[in-house]
Amino acid sequence: MDKRYLLIIIIIFICAINLYLITNFSDVVGSASVDIGNYTISLPKGFSLYEDGNDQILISNPNSHMRIRIYSTLAPDDTYSNQTREINSSSKYTLLSNGTVNINGNNIQCFFFQIVEDHNNCSVFYYTKNNHNFKIFMSGFNYDLQRNESVELAESIVDTTRINYKK
Structure with missing residues (x-):
């Protein structure tokens, strides 16, 4: 040889x-990547793009019926403190839990609540990456059984959020 x-x-x-x-x-x-504003996010496993907008996307998992809406442009009054104040003061919602989660050095403010009328559980995560504010809104999950899964999904989204230099 x-x-x-x-x-x-x-x-x-x-x-x-x-x-x-x-x-x-x-x-x-x-994994599929989706553009949202000037950023790119990799979709979590099992999720597919349901709606695509310039500053927000909606992804869903047909097996678990969980939906996640990600916002890249927030209104000035769309903050964690304003949202939790609104949830606490309204009889339409029941606050299940709130707090801060640290994901790879990023402090993510989150709260879980239930819509009283239809018993739909929702969660909201606020995070900042590259000096830009994002919001993740999840719905359609069981709080008792899937709370940790929803935090892991948010962690996956936060970890894969990156600037799209092509735009």
Whole structure:
């Protein structure tokens, strides 16, 4: 066997290892990315794009019936404190829990509430990435069984939010 064949086999082996590492550790390869404003977000596993707007998107999971709306442009009065004040003062809603979650150095303010009329559980997450404010609104989940799952989904969205330099 010639030394050139051995070199070719080694190169193919190194390339295969690199492809394996790229597909397992990249947040873009293997998942769909969606543009929202000047940012790109990778969709969590099992979710698909339902509605696409310039400053907001709606993604849904047909298996769990969970819906997530992500806003990239917020009104000046659309803040965590204003929203929790509105939930607490209205008889239409019941506040289930609220607080702050730290995800990879990002402090995310969140609260969970229930719409009294139809017993629909919802959660809202506010976070800032690259000096830009975002809001995640989730609905259609069981608070007792899927609370941790909703926090993990928010974590996935926050981790994969990045500036789209192509825009």
